[in-house]
Amino acid sequence: MHYRVLIIGSGPAGLTAALYAARANLNPVVIRGLQPGGLIATTDEVENYPGFPDAINGFDLADKMERQAARFGTTFIDGLVEQVDVSEHPFRLTTDSGDTHTADTIIVATGASPRKLGVPGEAEFANRGVSYCAVCDGFFFRDKRIVVVGGGNSAVEEGLFLTRFASEVLLVHRRDQLRADPIIQQRAFNNPKMKFVWDTIATEITGNGKVNGIRLQNVKTGAEEVVAVDAVFPYVGHIPNTALFTGVLRMDENGYILTDGRTRTNVPGLFAAGDVVDHVYRQAITAAAEGCQAAMEASWYIDNLDAQAVGTETVSEGLGQW
Numbered sequence: 551m552h553y554r555v556l557i558i559g560s561g562p563a564g565l566t567a568a569l570y571a572a573r574a575n576l577n578p579v580v581i582r583g584l585q586p587g588g589l590i591a592t593t594d595e596v597e598n599y600p601g602f603p604d605a606i607n608g609f610d611l612a613d614k615m616e617r618q619a620a621r622f623g624t625t626f627i628d629g630l631v632e633q634v635d636v637s638e639h640p641f642r643l644t645t646d647s648g649d650t651h652t653a654d655t656i657i658v659a660t661g662a663s664p665r666k667l668g669v670p671g672e673a674e675f676a677n678r679g680v681s682y683c684a685v686c687d688g689f690f691f692r693d694k695r696i697v698v699v700g701g702g703n704s705a706v707e708e709g710l711f712l713t714r715f716a717s718e719v720l721l722v723h724r725r726d727q728l729r730a731d732p733i734i735q736q737r738a739f740n741n742p743k744m745k746f747v748w749d750t751i752a753t754e755i756t757g758n759g760k761v762n763g764i765r766l767q768n769v770k771t772g773a774e775e776v777v778a779v780d781a782v783f784p785y786v787g788h789i790p791n792t793a794l795f796t797g798v799l800r801m802d803e804n805g806y807i808l809t810d811g812r813t814r815t816n817v818p819g820l821f822a823a824g825d826v827v828d829h830v831y832r833q834a835i836t837a838a839a840e841g842c843q844a845a846m847e848a849s850w851y852i853d854n855l856d857a858q859a860v861g862t863e864t865v866s867e868g869l870g871q872w
């Protein structure tokens with residue numbers, strides 16, 4: 551099949567891109583990927599997406615976005631993209647079912663995955679005390695004891711955010727120095743609810759139906775202890791889902807796709823939006839906004855492609871250089 555706009559990923563960025571491309575009569579296709587609806591669909595309650603004063607379940611929010619995009623003519627394909635060839639136009643993709651698709655434009659909205667601790671109990675108690683999103687789930691741990699694992703900006707900032715709810719936030723870090731920016735560190739050191747456990751790793755998350763503790767090991771002495779806690783928030787980095795584009799798209803040292811601020815990548819006709827680009831905000835609303843931008847850029851790019859095909863002048867934005 552040939553598509554004018556092919557979107558990889560079905561989180562808020564991909565689904566918003568689909569909505570805008572569909573309403574521009576471009577009949578987009580969304581290849582849903584491993585996690586239909588994206589990370590937001592795994593969130594119990596979303597209380598910070600505008601328009602839902604009584605909160606909305608994350609799965610329901612993604613479902614509404616998908617139905618809105620479908621209403622205007624978006625097609626959805628269940629599957630994973632396994633190969634992409636963007637060396638010539640039209641672009642060519644192959645999915646895990648073996649189907650090949652061609653596209654005039656591609657919007658990469660594959661998101662990022664939280665890096666896991668990889669310890670026993672982590673998967674078992676996911677959404678039952680183990681969470682990777684303080685903004686989403688912190689509220690559920692009012693007056694509880696929370697462990698945050700990690701020493702980067704995310705761990706320290708999210709730990710600080712969690713002090714709004716928690717009785718105490720224990721920040722467990724594998725070294726005796728934080729990686730976070732000094733100003734953020736200082737804020738954390740000044741916060742009476744923040745406690746620090748240095749040179750320590752988590753080796754197990756324990757529980758009974760829900761989290762009730764974490765096993766910690768001091769990496770210098772080898773000493774182990776189980777600390778009673780109600781929630782564990784691992785913030786040991788994110789992994790952008792960009793393996794498909796290694797060596798093709800310009801990325802930063804952490805593998806996030808670099809764009810020109812208008813969702814355009816270094817390959818003309820290939821756009822990127824959402825968490826695959828953004829390592830700062832990582833919110834559904836910012837991803838959705840970028841999805842909108844990417845669809846508008848793709849639409850302008852197609853206008854120019856069509857104008858060139860009939861030998862007329864470039865008609866709109868889109869083919870800008872950077």
Ligand code: NAP
Nearest residue numbers: 667700701702703704705724725729785786787788829830
């Ligand atoms: P990060 O900076 O890569 O920090 C990850 C932290 O997790 C590090 O402290 C690391 O320890 C620790 N870690 C990694 N693997 C671990 C493991 N298996 N077990 C225990 N600890 C482990 O990730 P991030 O905090 O998510 O930030 C990602 C990017 O976004 C960074 O560039 C960051 O500066 C940026 N960011 C910026 C802001 C801001 O400017 N306000 C806010 C959030 C994020 P080590 O320190 O020992 O390596």
